[in-house]
Amino acid sequence: MKVCKFGGTSMANTETIIKVAEVCKSDKDRRYIIVSAPGKRDTGDIKVTDSLYACFKAAQERGECEEEMNVIRKRFADIEAGLDIDIDSSAQIEDIERNVLKNGTADYIASRGEYLSAQVLAAYLGYEFVDTKDLIKFNDNGELMLDYSADLLRKRLSKVKYAVLPGFYGSDADGNVKTFSRGGSDITGAIVANAMGAEIYENWTDVDGFLTADPRIVTKPEKISFMSYKELRELSYMGAEVLHPESVFPVRLAGIPINIRNTFNPEHPGTMIVPSNKLPKEHKIITGIAGKKGFTIINIEKDLMNTEIGFGRKVLSVLECEGIPWEHMPSGIDTLSVVLRDELILGKMQRIINNIRESTQADNVEIHSGLSLIAIVGHNMASRQGTAQNVFEALAYNHINVRMIDQGSSELNIIVGVDTFDYEKAINAIYHAFMD
Numbered sequence: 001m002k003v004c005k006f007g008g009t010s011m012a013n014t015e016t017i018i019k020v021a022e023v024c025k026s027d028k029d030r031r032y033i034i035v036s037a038p039g040k041r042d043t044g045d046i047k048v049t050d051s052l053y054a055c056f057k058a059a060q061e062r063g064e065c066e067e068e069m070n071v072i073r074k075r076f077a078d079i080e081a082g083l084d085i086d087i088d089s090s091a092q093i094e095d096i097e098r099n100v101l102k103n104g105t106a107d108y109i110a111s112r113g114e115y116l117s118a119q120v121l122a123a124y125l126g127y128e129f130v131d132t133k134d135l136i137k138f139n140d141n142g143e144l145m146l147d148y149s150a151d152l153l154r155k156r157l158s159k160v161k162y163a164v165l166p167g168f169y170g171s172d173a174d175g176n177v178k179t180f181s182r183g184g185s186d187i188t189g190a191i192v193a194n195a196m197g198a199e200i201y202e203n204w205t206d207v208d209g210f211l212t213a214d215p216r217i218v219t220k221p222e223k224i225s226f227m228s229y230k231e232l233r234e235l236s237y238m239g240a241e242v243l244h245p246e247s248v249f250p251v252r253l254a255g256i257p258i259n260i261r262n263t264f265n266p267e268h269p270g271t272m273i274v275p276s277n278k279l280p281k282e283h284k285i286i287t288g289i290a291g292k293k294g295f296t297i298i299n300i301e302k303d304l305m306n307t308e309i310g311f312g313r314k315v316l317s318v319l320e321c322e323g324i325p326w327e328h329m330p331s332g333i334d335t336l337s338v339v340l341r342d343e344l345i346l347g348k349m350q351r352i353i354n355n356i357r358e359s360t361q362a363d364n365v366e367i368h369s370g371l372s373l374i375a376i377v378g379h380n381m382a383s384r385q386g387t388a389q390n391v392f393e394a395l396a397y398n399h400i401n402v403r404m405i406d407q408g409s410s411e412l413n414i415i416v417g418v419d420t421f422d423y424e425k426a427i428n429a430i431y432h433a434f435m436d
């Protein structure tokens with residue numbers, strides 16, 4: 001039995017939904033189908049989820065959202081008109097509008113794109129629509145209750161042979177709709193795969209799988225046929241945008257492979273994501289290179305830091321009080337650096353510096369912004385010489401200054417920090433050092 005998730009571009013309009021249905025029907029094992037809200041039809045288009053957030057904003061600011069809601073009405077009317085199905089979303093959209101104006105939350109309204117698109121596909125396929133609202137549950141801290149949700153899903157779906165489920169949301173203890181972060185339908189698909197013990201989790205998107213580097217930066221990068229869950233986690237966290245970084249956990253726990261497939265090129269085998277001990281023998285040294293802009297590094301210096309017990313804790317307590325997670329923390333004998341995401345420290349930097357100074361009595365605290373991080377990821381670099389040398393030679397040869405280095409003890413990745421103006425050049429340099 002296969003669980004399949006189709007993303008926003010696959011659900012974008014009538015033609016794409018017909019392709020989705022062909023994929024579903026071409027294999028009788030594709031039984032549980034999870035969908036995103038209709039996404040962009042072309043580059044200038046707006047995703048339904050973004051239009052829904054715009055409705056919420058308008059309702060908050062102006063007390064009405066007629067114009068914004070019309071965009072949603074038109075999207076679904078166009079889709080439904082082309083599919084010849086016995087379903088009309090307009091009454092439901094009226095309800096949604098009323099709820100938004102009453103007291104609907106941002107999560108409630110954002111979730112309605114998936115809610116409607118799952119009903120459309122269910123009607124077109126002749127499958128049952130199963131709402132995920134009361135099947136995917138979050139605790140009071142907003143965390144997913146995986147086992148509990150899997151139990152609920154299993155009970156509900158065990159009697160249903162074929163079903164379409166909306167991705168992206170569930171509900172909290174009080175039954176209020178709660179969404180995952182953006183792109184979260186991937187997580188819903190992974191939870192359903194876990195719950196039903198799927199043989200495979202197929203994630204259908206609009207590309208032939210993962211690439212070894214961002215094609216906007218590197219010309220025609222090679223495709224990745226196989227990667228491990230861990231490599232996936234590293235690459236997607238560091239900006240490879242095919243899959244939500246958190247969607248790996250529910251399937252990894254159950255050892256279910258993920259197969260990234262292309263709705264618009266269904267013959268292509270895509271990328272297969274498997275446990276590391278199931279990787280093919282000829283797996284390359286470097287599986288992929290990914291990166292992100294927008295980091296700041298705080299450098300803290302204090303004489304005899306190495307002898308001071310609890311120094312790191314003091315620094316991290318300051319960040320904890322601000323509710324800021326840290327990305328990397330390279331250290332020297334009398335120095336400690338912390339790398340933070342810019343968007344999380346906006347407006348807080350001066351206070352963070354003052355508090356670090358005060359709690360650690362550091363000799364010097366400096367910040368450097370404009371940092372980009374690049375992750376070079378691959379299982380096969382473990383216990384093999386020369387990978388780091390290749391990376392740094394390539395950077396030096398291209399006159400790129402390395403501002404930070406971090407290598408995890410698992411030797412699964414090497415992370416380098418470079419000035420953002422060197423970012424694209426650095427990715428190209430590293431790519432060509434390994435892939436050519």
Ligand code: ASP
Pocket residue numbers: 007008036037047049050113167168181182183184185186
């Ligand atoms: N529709 C939501 C978004 O645009 C969730 C998803 O597509 O996975 O983020």
